[in-house]
Each structure stands twice: as structure tokens, then as C-alpha cells.
Amino acid sequence: MEELYREQILEHYKRPQNFGAVEDPDLEFEDTNPFCGDEQRITIKLDDQDRVSEIKFDGKGCAISTAATSMLTDELIGKSKDELILLPKEFVLELLGIDISATRMKCALLGLKVVKGASLGKVAEWDDEGVDGDLSQGAVV
Amino acid sequence: MSSPAPSTASAPALPRSHESIRADFPILHREVKGKPLSYLDNGATVQKPVAVIEAVDRYYREHNANVHRGIHTLSEEATNLYEGARKLVANHIGASPREVIFTRNVTSGINLVAQSWGQANLGPGDRILLTEMEHHSNIVPWYMIAQRTGAELDWVGIDEEGRLRMDEFEAALEREPKVFAFTHVSNVLGTTNAVKDLVARARAAGAMTLIDGAQAAPKMELDMGEIGADFYGFTGHKFYGPTGIGVIYGRRELLEEMEPFEGGGSMISKVSKDQITWASVPAKFEAGTPPIAEAAALGVAVDWVKSIGLDAIAAHEKQLTEYAIPRLLEIPGLKLFGPPETAEREAIISFDIEGVHPHDISEILDRHGVAVRAGHHCAQPLMKRLGVPATTRASYAVYNTNEETDRLIEALHDARRIFGL
Numbered sequence: 001m002e003e004l005y006r007e008q009i010l011e012h013y014k015r016p017q018n019f020g021a022v023e024d025p026d027l028e029f030e031d032t033n034p035f036c037g038d039e040q041r042i043t044i045k046l047d048d049q050d051r052v053s054e055i056k057f058d059g060k061g062c063a064i065s066t067a068a069t070s071m072l073t074d075e076l077i078g079k080s081k082d083e084l085i086l087l088p089k090e091f092v093l094e095l096l097g098i099d100i101s102a103t104r105m106k107c108a109l110l111g112l113k114v115v116k117g118a119s120l121g122k123v124a125e126w127d128d129e130g131v132d133g134d135l136s137q138g139a140v141v
Numbered sequence: 142m143s144s145p146a147p148s149t150a151s152a153p154a155l156p157r158s159h160e161s162i163r164a165d166f167p168i169l170h171r172e173v174k175g176k177p178l179s180y181l182d183n184g185a186t187v188q189k190p191v192a193v194i195e196a197v198d199r200y201y202r203e204h205n206a207n208v209h210r211g212i213h214t215l216s217e218e219a220t221n222l223y224e225g226a227r228k229l230v231a232n233h234i235g236a237s238p239r240e241v242i243f244t245r246n247v248t249s250g251i252n253l254v255a256q257s258w259g260q261a262n263l264g265p266g267d268r269i270l271l272t273e274m275e276h277h278s279n280i281v282p283w284y285m286i287a288q289r290t291g292a293e294l295d296w297v298g299i300d301e302e303g304r305l306r307m308d309e310f311e312a313a314l315e316r317e318p319k320v321f322a323f324t325h326v327s328n329v330l331g332t333t334n335a336v337k338d339l340v341a342r343a344r345a346a347g348a349m350t351l352i353d354g355a356q357a358a359p360k361m362e363l364d365m366g367e368i369g370a371d372f373y374g375f376t377g378h379k380f381y382g383p384t385g386i387g388v389i390y391g392r393r394e395l396l397e398e399m400e401p402f403e404g405g406g407s408m409i410s411k412v413s414k415d416q417i418t419w420a421s422v423p424a425k426f427e428a429g430t431p432p433i434a435e436a437a438a439l440g441v442a443v444d445w446v447k448s449i450g451l452d453a454i455a456a457h458e459k460q461l462t463e464y465a466i467p468r469l470l471e472i473p474g475l476k477l478f479g480p481p482e483t484a485e486r487e488a489i490i491s492f493d494i495e496g497v498h499p500h501d502i503s504e505i506l507d508r509h510g511v512a513v514r515a516g517h518h519c520a521q522p523l524m525k526r527l528g529v530p531a532t533t534r535a536s537y538a539v540y541n542t543n544e545e546t547d548r549l550i551e552a553l554h555d556a557r558r559i560f561g562l
């Protein structure tokens with residue numbers, strides 16, 4: 001329990017990094033966690049080589065989804081638009097560094113789903129089995 | 142805990158000790174995360190007394206056969222159990238057995254009415270009046286038939302304490318809705334709607350009325366004649382019965398006029414290659430092999446509920462609500478949704494704690510063995526109205542105790558502590 005809500009998670013929840021919206025974004029997407037109704041919106045500014053130069057998120061979420069997206073957005077500066085689509089879910093889970101139960105997995109991965117949606121320009125389909133995604137199918141986990 | 146003191150001198154007492162009622166529910170003896178289970182998620186589904194569990198087991202061990210067809214002993218026994226359950230349900234709600242259709246749950250019952258009645262009676266511009274406190278099960282089927290027929294959805298809002306806005310209701314009735322579909326008890330707010338009055342006014346305005354009784358049926362006596370609605374749905378698994386079976390009551394005249402919803406075996410009178418005639422009600426609406434074991438067990442659940450008495454169940458739950466609400470309100474940053482007065486509500490208590498998301502609350506409560514629901518409760522329009530993405534909901538049944546509320550409160554304090562509040 002204390003592990004799940006360790007200090008770093010709570011710190012990101014209470015004072016999330018990159019919270020808000022970038023002005024005049026090149027990529028913008030929002031999606032919800034259908035399980036709980038939480039919403040996140042991601043706005044991204046790209047540089048002239050289609051790499052992330054600025055990224056922000058907003059919305060209402062639980063400690064896990066908010067901390068995960070806060071940590072994730074910290075790591076995405078300089079990544080290309082296509083690299084965003086190919087990010088594996090382990091990328092987020094390793095950032096969180098805690099065991100995530102099946103019921104909280106959608107919370108942990110909401111931000112990643114929205115980032116991928118922003119890159120794809122449509123809702124990213126999830127494959128709960130965790131099979132590697134096929135870019136052409138928009139399968140992204 | 143022992144039988145609680147009734148909250149008023151006239152409240153009907155439980156017919157036996159509270160310990161013995163709890164002892165009817167095997168699952169209440171298990172532990173969760175090393176703590177005794179405090180099951181406060183009864184709005185989602187209610188636990189089953191051993192009599193109901195044994196009824197399912199007994200059906201398959203001793204009586205299993207298909208209904209309404211075999212001329213053999215087992216088939217007759219299965220048919221008697223199935224139709225016997227229909228009579229028990231009909232008797233319980235003050236209806237004729239012909240007016241009781243077994244469905245899968247409330248959702249499938251509302252879909253049946255929306256599609257069958259709606260297809261025949263709704264057209265472009267017709268209004269379907271709903272309320273802001275509906276569960277998705279009483280929104281989506283209407284949206285679907287509206288899409289098909291060109292009808293439009295209209296809404297009655299709620300006030301700040303979660304009651305229907307009667308001014309909006311009256312204004313909506315002036316727009317002459319064809320349908321008024323609404324919940325008896327809100328699954329989020331706990332609000333009890335004045336069904337008899339609402340039905341009378343809607344009927345006077347010319348509307349067909351359908352009531353979602355999923356939350357109400359396990360908490361109060363129901364008399365279809367007195368309520369006066371055209372349709373009333375409830376579900377077995379929230380009524381101390383099994384999953385997979387629900388009931389939609391319909392007024393006989395309407396059921397007779399309506400076309401079947403699903404076609405198949407059992408719902409026909411005669412089939413030839415070019416002409417088919419329908420069976421009489423209720424068989425017309427029960428295509429295919431029905432949930433026989435579940436019906437038999439629902440009949441046993443009706444008997445079990447009657448043996449305790451819904452008045453006594455209601456009195457017990459009222460006492461639980463009166464104990465819980467002031468203690469919840471003592472928690473700093475806690476906002477309660479729904480009417481504060483117990484007279485206007487049932488023991489379904491939704492709240493928000495500033496600084497801790499409901500998901501996180503629920504996860505921490507689980508570590509204390511306390512099961513609640515966190516989420517949008519399949520009521521997203523209502524969440525939007527309340528201005529929250531989700532709430533935490535503690536919902537009670539007759540077997541709950543004030544000690545369980547104490548554990549809930551202690552766990553909520555722990556959640557605030559973990560979040561540094």
C-alpha cells in the first residue's frame with residue numbers, strides 16, 4: 001500500500017509536471033478511461049523536424065494516472081512523432097516503478113494512450129494482452 | 142453486532158437477530174487482505190443467502206430439464222419451478238403472472254420496451270423524457286430507439302441536493318412527451334423519487350411511463366397497482382437473487398399490443414413457412430430456453446426477502462444511513478451527494494474527498510477489507526451535473542452493520558493520512 005502511494009507518486013499527483021496546455025499546439029488529443037470516466041488532454045508542440053519541443057497535459061485523474069502522465073511527459077521532449085506511437089507500456093510502468101494491479105492498469109496507461117492518440121490523430125486501440133503493436137493497425141501496446 | 146435499536150419506536154423490527162441474518166450469507170465470513178470483509182458495494186450487486194445458493198445447486202442436481210416442452214417428470218418439475226417463480230414475483234409486486242416477463246436484467250427489460258413499444262409508438266419529433274439521475278441502462282436504450290425513429294430525448298434536471306426539479310418536470314410535461322422513463326431510487330444519489338405522483342402527472346400529460354426499479358426493489362414494498370406505471374423493471378442479483386435474471390412488469394393491455402422483441406423458440410403459437418403467430422404473454426417475450434435455475438433461485442430470494450420483511454429491511458437500512466451520514470460529514474474535505482435527510486433517500490451514499498481521487502480511496506479501502514464502488518456508476522450525465530469525474534459510493538444491504546461503517550470511516554482517515562492531508 002505504502003509502496004503504491006510512495007512519496008514520488010504523491011508528489012507528482014499533487015504537483016504534476018507539465019500540467020496545462022501548450023499554446024497553438026501541433027498535436028492535441030483527449031481521451032477518457034471508460035472504467036472511471038477520468039479524462040486527460042495532451043497538447044504537443046513539434047519542432048521543424050517533427051520532434052516534441054513542448055508537451056503539456058490536463059484533466060482530472062487519480063494519483064496513478066496523474067503521476068504516470070506527469071512522469072511520462074517529462075521524458076518525451078525530443079522524441080519524434082512516430083516514436084510516440086511506438087512507446088511500449090513498459091516505458092510508463094518502469095517510470096512508475098511500482099506494481100500496478102490489473103484493475104489500475106488503465107489508470108497507469110491513460111496518459112500513454114492519449115499521447116499515442118495525439119500522434120495517430122485518432123483513438124489508439126489497446127491490446128490488453130500486451131502484444132507488440134502493429135503501427136499500421138493503430139495497435140499500440 | 143446485535144440487532145440495532147430501531148430509529149423510531151414504530152419501526153418494524155427484524156424478525157430474528159441480526160447475527161442470524163448475517164449468518165445466512167456465507168461470503169460475509171471471508172477475509173479480504175487479512176481483514177474481515179465489509180461489503181458496502183450493494184448498489185452494484187447484493188450478496189446471496191445460502192437458501193438462494195442452494196436453490197441453484199438443487200435445481201441442477203435434482204430437476205434440470207427444459208421448460209414448457211418435455212412430457213416427462215423432470216420437465217414438469219422445471220416448468221413448475223420456473224412458472225412458480227413467476228407467480229411468487231407477481232404476487233410480491235401486486236401483479237398478474239401474465240404481466241411478469243423474465244429478462245436477463247433491468248437493461249434487457251428496458252431494451253425490450255424501448256425497441257418493441259418504441260418502434261410502434263415513436264416517430265420524428267416525439268419526446269422521450271428522462272432524468273439527469275438515470276443509470277446508462279435507462280438512457281442508452283432510449284437513445285438507440287430515438288436514433289431509429291427520429292424521436293428526441295428530453296431531460297428533467299436535479300437540484301443541488303439531488304432531487305428532481307419539479308419545475309423542469311412540469312415544463313417538460315407541457316412539451317407532451319410520449320414516454321417518461323425514470324429511476325425509482327438513484328444508484329448514485331440514493332434519492333427516492335415520488336413514483337406514484339410522477340407517474341400520475343406523466344400519465345395525465347399522455348406519456349407512457351417506465352420505472353427503473355433496480356435499486357428500489359430490494360429496499361421497499363412494491364405494488365404495481367398503487368404505483369400505476371406502465372412498465373417497471375428490476376433485477377435478481379440486486380434482490381438477494383442470482384445474476385442472469387431480471388423482471389420487467391408491463392401492463393397487460395400494453396404487452397398484448399406489443400410486437401415481440403426477440404424471435405425464437407417458446408415465443409410462438411404456430412410456425413409455418415409463410416406465417417407465424419405469436420404465443421400469448423408473457424411467453425411472447427421470452428424467446429429461447431430461459432434462465433430456469435436463476436428463476437427458481439429468484440423465487441427463493443423472494444421468499445427469503447419476505448421472511449425478513451421489506452419494512453424491517455428498510456428500517457434497518459435507515460438506521461445504518463442515520464449512523465453513517467453524520468460520521469462521514471465529520472471527515473474534513475468530504476462532500477456528500479444526494480439529499481441529506483434520510484426520509485428522502487436510501488442507504489446509497491456517494492461522496493467525494495477533496496485531494497483524493499475515488500480510485501485511490503477505493504484501493505486504500507480495499508486494504509482495510511472495505512468494498513465500495515469508485516467510478517462514474519454508469520451515470521456519466523449525472524457525474525457531469527455534479528461536476529466530478531467519479532464518486533466513491535458506499536451502499537448498504539440488510540446484513541450490514543454500524544461496525545462496518547466504523548471501518549469505512551477509519552479507512553477514509555487512513556486515505557487522507559496517506560495523501561498527506
